[in-house]
Amino acid sequence: VQLQAFGGGSAQTGESLRLSCVASGRTFERDAMGWFRQAPGKKREFVAAISHAGTSAYYSDSVKGRFTISREYGRSKIDLQMNHLSPEDTAVYSCAASAGGTGSYMDYRKYRYWGRGTQVTVSS
Numbered sequence: 067v068q069l070q071a072f073g074g075g076s077a078q079t080g081e082s083l084r085l086s087c088v089a090s091g092r093t094f095e096r097d098a099m100g101w102f103r104q105a106p107g108k109k110r111e112f113v114a115a116i117s118h119a120g121t122s123a124y125y126s127d128s129v130k131g132r133f134t135i136s137r138e139y140g141r142s143k144i145d146l147q148m149n150h151l152s153p154e155d156t157a158v159y160s161c162a163a164s165a166g167g168t169g170s171y172m173d174y175r176k177y178r179y180w181g182r183g184t185q186v187t188v189s190s
Contacts, residue, residue, distance in 0.1 A: 069181030070089075071159060072086055074159060074184030077189075084145060085145065087143065089142035100113070101160070102160050103159045113159065116137050119139055156188050158183040158184065161180075163178070
């Protein structure tokens with residue numbers, strides 16, 4: 067079972083990037099999926115999550131209004147559209163799937179499967 071995140075890279079302040087996460091080995095259409103990030107020297111941070119049907123989305127305060135998470139109903143692929151990027155968004159972004167895990171969408175302990183992550187670097 068693998069979650070593969072791709073689409074990271076470098077951007078200037080104010081620019082946009084789009085991340086995608088695709089599952090292989092099993093499907094997660096019945097599971098919540100989300101994005102977390104970790105900057106050097108900092109703890110892992112919740113970014114965004116979406117319900118299995120794609121009808122409910124959750125965001126951290128730091129990205130609300132700038133980032134949009136999406137998924138098509140019944141698919142194990144999620145996207146994260148990141149607009150108005152700032153250097154504070156620089157981190158390794160990892161996607162995750164709950165696979166039956168319980169708890170808050172914002173809590174990393176809810177998620178049982180994790181992708182390796184993709185680097186996002188924003189320069190001023």
